[in-house]
């Protein structure tokens with residue numbers, strides 16, 4: 656993951672951004688991803704297989720801390 660600004664990490668090659676200060680490492684986003692493309696790394700989610708993500712937004716919707724945002728539209732639908 657790349658540091659974008661303090662407290663915020665951007666998943667490599669991904670349009671999902673995680674606020675690592677807001678994230679409490681609960682793992683709900685990982686558990687709820689229907690395609691199993693998220694993992695926790697040092698208690699912050701990251702994307703393993705970007706091309707398998709269907710941009711469904713479930714991880715964004717279920718996060719109790721509003722720590723995940725979609726920063727951009729997927730390149731496939733641009």
Ligand code: SF4
Pocket residue numbers: 673677678679680681682683684685698699700717718719720721722723
């Ligand atoms: S659901 Fe939110 S708070 Fe929980 S691990 Fe995922 S990003 Fe962090």
Ligand code: SF4
Pocket residue numbers: 687688689690691692693707708709710711712713714715
């Ligand atoms: S947008 Fe959907 S498929 Fe992609 S990581 Fe989040 S829950 Fe998984």
